[in-house]
Amino acid sequence: MMDSKESGKGKGSAIIAETLTTWKSEGYKKVRLAYMKGNMQSRNFWRKCGFTETGVEKENEHGIAVIMERIL
Numbered sequence: 001m002m003d004s005k006e007s008g009k010g011k012g013s014a015i016i017a018e019t020l021t022t023w024k025s026e027g028y029k030k031v032r033l034a035y036m037k038g039n040m041q042s043r044n045f046w047r048k049c050g051f052t053e054t055g056v057e058k059e060n061e062h063g064i065a066v067i068m069e070r071i072l
Contacts, residue, residue: 053067
């Protein structure tokens with residue numbers, strides 16, 4: 001998570017882009033993650049980073065996790 005004062009400056013997206021580039025160079029083909037259903041800020045961030053919903057949702061102790069993935 002980024003400090004709210006740093007939000008919107010592209011720093012989080014840059015960190016994710018660099019991480020994905022590294023994982024791709026290490027041979028990974030895709031990345032999966034989850035956000036909590038209803039957390040639109042999180043959903044929008046991950047969509048901006050190129051992730052899409054898989055259609056899979058899993059309930060856990062915090063609520064419903066929505067699974068996303070991105071092909072590298």
